[in-house]
């Protein structure tokens with residue numbers, strides 16, 4: 122089911138979420154939302170834990186499975202993100218991502234480990250698992266970021282098999298868009314939901330990753346926040362980590378994920394830090410925030426989490442204590 126439709130339907134029915142063989146019920150907390158609110162689940166909990174942007178229970182389940190099988194947090198976030206990259210129905214990440222205005226699917230991704238090492242790819246074409254190429258950049262090159270054709274050739278030389286990422290569904294959507302070819306960021310739909318994932322193990326060690334096809338129908342060559350360390354993702358293993366989703370340009374202008382981690386370093390909880398980072402965006406002079414979405418999720422060294430967005434219907438998926446659930450995020454624009 123498309124994420125947009127899931128959100129709409131879930132809000133009407135208060136559905137339970139099927140997670141593998143188990144059924145996770147969503148706690149009704151107020152009249153408007155069938156989901157548990159972020160503020161209800163901020164207590165310190167047992168570790169390990171995996172959190173991710175949006176409704177991606179298969180991805181968080183995979184990450185937890187990796188941890189339970191003895192994998193480390195870096196393996197977990199990479200494998201979790203790969204689930205969504207391979208999911209052709211998700212039109213904002215990996216294969217099946219919506220293309221730029223010229224019909225090219227171009228991917229951005231990055232990954233960061235507990236030692237502060239990081240790797241990224243930008244404007245990557247024809248390779249589904251951008252997050253794994255980012256990890257290769259981190260581990261097998263002296264660089265942090267590879268772009269475009271160089272990134273693709275690096276991937277191929279490391280055994281990644283090129284394939285056409287434009288599915289029939291995404292091609293059809295692009296053909297429809299071309300009729301009017303109007304560009305306007307749209308809030309909370311498939312053209313704006315980067316998958317970002319953070320994992321923390323029993324020792325409190327943290328890693329993170331994010332992956333996206335970026336803004337649908339973007340200009341050729343456009344790169345968003347997701348592969349930019351400090352904007353789309355930041356991990357400081359002494360403090361915590363943050364990952365962003367939404368309109369990348371606004372995240373980059375405030376170096377959003379680094380800001381959230383630095384606010385936690387100054388003593389704010391993950392929730393307070395996410396709220397402050399969103400407030401910085403909406404309080405900018407002449408901010409056009411009513412017309413775009415940005416959301417952050419964060420975790421600190423103690424395993425406390427936070428999530429906050431400009432607009433309603435941003436959510437976080439959290440897998441902890443055997444429960445894999447979607448948690449509705451609090452948000453700024455309540456009028």
Ligand code: GLY
Nearest residue numbers: 335336345367369
């Ligand atoms: N946050 C994803 C992008 O703007 O490309």
